[in-house]
Amino acid sequence: AQSVTxxxxxxTVSEGASLQLRCKYSYSGTPYLFxxxxxxxxxxxxxxxxxxxxxxxxxxxxxxxxxxKSNSSFHLRKASVHWSDSAVYFCVLSAGNxxxxxxxxxxxxxxxxxQP
Amino acid sequence: GPKVLQxxxxxxxxxxxxxxxxxxxxxNHLYFYWYKQILGQQMxxxxxxxxxxxxxxxxxFKDQFSVERPDGSYFTLKIQPTALEDSAVYFCASSLVVTGQLYFGEGSKLTVL
Numbered sequence: 001a002q003s004v005t006x007x008x009x010x011x012t013v014s015e016g017a018s019l020q021l022r023c024k025y026s027y028s029g030t031p032y033l034f035x036x037x038x039x040x041x042x043x044x045x046x047x048x049x050x051x052x053x054x055x056x057x058x059x060x061x062x063x064x065x066x067x068x069k070s071n072s073s074f075h076l077r078k079a080s081v082h083w084s085d086s087a088v089y090f091c092v093l094s095a096g097n098x099x100x101x102x103x104x105x106x107x108x109x110x111x112x113x114x115q116p
Numbered sequence: 117g118p119k120v121l122q123x124x125x126x127x128x129x130x131x132x133x134x135x136x137x138x139x140x141x142x143x144n145h146l147y148f149y150w151y152k153q154i155l156g157q158q159m160x161x162x163x164x165x166x167x168x169x170x171x172x173x174x175x176x177f178k179d180q181f182s183v184e185r186p187d188g189s190y191f192t193l194k195i196q197p198t199a200l201e202d203s204a205v206y207f208c209a210s211s212l213v214v215t216g217q218l219y220f221g222e223g224s225k226l227t228v229l
Binding site: 041105107 | 120
């Protein structure tokens, strides 16, 4: 069985500062990994995804994430946050089931609060 | 970008009543999903649906739950009868291919009294 752990329920960062949101996964196979963001009163939106290849993947709005197989991690980073980045961020794992429709395993989410 | 629409955004019903949550997926998508999120908890997989059939369901998908997409219209989640523990936000999602990006709706908040 797979699982995703986001150890920080809430992270507070000053505007303009750098950011790292942590994500650890557990899965015996090769995972597909995603970061989704949920703004207030909106649906989840994909920030970035990792399937294979370069372990550092670039996403929208200056976000990037680094896959580490040895650490079973997929941390999200941004060099300089903006107040509009305030949202809940979900780390998500897919087992890549090609035999049928896929199911995703979600972390509990990290609420990002940007201080002025 | 592509949007998934969910109707209603919020519904309040009495325990034991039936409720239908509607989802209008992205137009050319083939795979459809329902996820459940209880306030403050993890988003959890309920069911996925392809080619008119349930492909996989979790233990949260109780016998009182059913899904269908008649004639390519709304993809619906029906709960009959509802229970207090069904109170949650239900998210619909769709994807074009099996391992493709999922597009999520804004959620339907269900409150069972």
